[in-house]
Amino acid sequence: MTDQVKRHRLDVQPAAVFPLLPGLGRIMVIVRSAGSLHERIGPLDTAEISDHSVTLSGACHAAVIDLSSLDSLHYDTSSVMKDKVLPRLDFMTASGEPGVSVVGLEGAEPFETALRQFARIPAVAPERAAAEATPPETGGDPAAPVLEALVGGDPVTIRFETASVRQQWQGKVEAVKPMSGFFNIMTPDFHLHLKAGTVASWQDADGWRHALDAEGNRTGLAIGPLA
Structure with missing residues (x-):
């Protein structure tokens, strides 16, 4: 990839991209809430769209996503680990936060091949809260x-x-x-x-x-x- 912009909004409805996910190999599906993360790792078997939702299924994993809650789709290639790009799709809500994210664990090529059909518009990543200077104590936590x-x-x-x-x-x-x-x-x-x-x-x-x-x-x- 020669484009120096590392984050783009894809010119496509989020619902159109979910059926492509089973073809992306080993991925991480990430859900966030209240500073916590639930991350499922591995290939997807199916992505089935029905009515206003999509169901993702894989070994020991299931996710049901409300398509009406999603507003746009961002593609980010800024994360690199050991010289390997870890591409990320952020399915964004109307409030500008990721409703669900998908990270590729096999490098950029599977994502680039699947997504090259969609036009890209440069986008700015949402601001993330800074890490707390003093992490909360885990001792005695319920x-x-x-x-x-x-x-x-x-x-x-x-x-x-x-x-x-x-x-x-x-x-x-x-x-x-x-x-x-x-x-x-x-x-x-x-x-x-x-x-x-x-x-x-x-x-x-x-x-x-x-x-x-x-x-x-x-x-x-x-x-x-x-x-």
Whole structure:
């Protein structure tokens, strides 16, 4: 790629690009909320559009995305790791924030091949909050005992839901690692980075354990099914 602009808005409706995702190889599908990240890693098997939503499916993974919540599509090639470009598609909401993001883990070529059919308009990346000078403490956090109880147990489902997307992963949790103010679950096909202080308590309902904030509202994180 010779273009020095690293971020573009693609001249296409976001719904038209989802069917291309299964052809992009190993990718990361990222959902954000309240400073936390739910990241599913691996190839997609299918991307099925019906009515006003799209369902992404792959091994141990499912996501349902509300197409009406998406406003535009940005393509970013600014991230480089070990001389490999990690291209990112940000499916943007009307508020200017990514509703869901997709990062390519096999370099730029699969993305460039799939996306070259769409015209590109230079775009500016949304501002990101600066990292906190003093990360929140993880000790004594209400999230810790529930997450740590998953370690070494039966497979579980970890779901993350926002106004735009509901994504869930199924598998075994081998470790929970507190670091830099986050609780981190990291497996070959899934990462959860839960910011300390996000969860104040838990609510058991409908076979799920829902994380609540300090006001008693659901944060979007849920674990299930319960035994």
